[in-house]
Amino acid sequence: MTAIPRHPYDTAATCDLCHDRRPAAAPEATAQSAITPGRRALLCAPCGDDRPGRSHPDLLAEDFTWRAMTRRATRLADDYAAGRWLPYEEEHRWAHGLARTYWTRDAVDAALHDPGSYVRAGRLVRVVQPLPTLLTIIGDGDRALRPVRALVDALAHPGPTRP
Numbered sequence: 816m817t818a819i820p821r822h823p824y825d826t827a828a829t830c831d832l833c834h835d836r837r838p839a840a841a842p843e844a845t846a847q848s849a850i851t852p853g854r855r856a857l858l859c860a861p862c863g864d865d866r867p868g869r870s871h872p873d874l875l876a877e878d879f880t881w882r883a884m885t886r887r888a889t890r891l892a893d894d895y896a897a898g899r900w901l902p903y904e905e906e907h908r909w910a911h912g913l914a915r916t917y918w919t920r921d922a923v924d925a926a927l928h929d930p931g932s933y934v935r936a937g938r939l940v941r942v943v944q945p946l947p948t949l950l951t952i953i954g955d956g957d958r959a960l961r962p963v964r965a966l967v968d969a970l971a972h973p974g975p976t977r978p
């Protein structure tokens with residue numbers, strides 16, 4: 816196999832947070848990178864707009880935690896919608912409780928404390944686990960939490976199976 820030579824700018828061509836999309840051109844979408852001090856981190860528009868640390872000039876550890884959590888939440892929501900993931904009944908019940916909870920660090924910590932063996936064995940709990948960390952810097956209705964909210968709501972109120 817022959818390695819295809821990469822364009823020297825390829826490494827800088829994707830968002831520093833998600834590595835999926837191209838950085839936005841707008842200067843306000845840039846943030847100081849904590850990883851490479853002195854270099855401006857480049858963020859795509861969705862990451863720049865939605866990251867939990869967006870009010871800080873620096874990329875925070877919480878931003879990376881959020882990115883990983885959002886990725887997992889989106890993948891699980893896709894798997895659920897496509898029928899590739901069938902949650903346990905207990906996961907539906909746990910999601911129902913979580914959906915009705917006002918999300919604070921303490922409230923989500925309490926939900927995670929003893930969720931039951933089926934929930935512990937399932938996939939949903941692994942998406943929710945980093946949530947208390949994020950709730951130290953953002954609140955319940957924050958837009959950064961929309962993908963996780965959407966997942967929890969979909970599980971809390973399962974509709975008819977899609978064709």
Ligand SMILES: [Zn+2]
Binds near residue numbers: 833835860
């Ligand atoms: Zn991004």
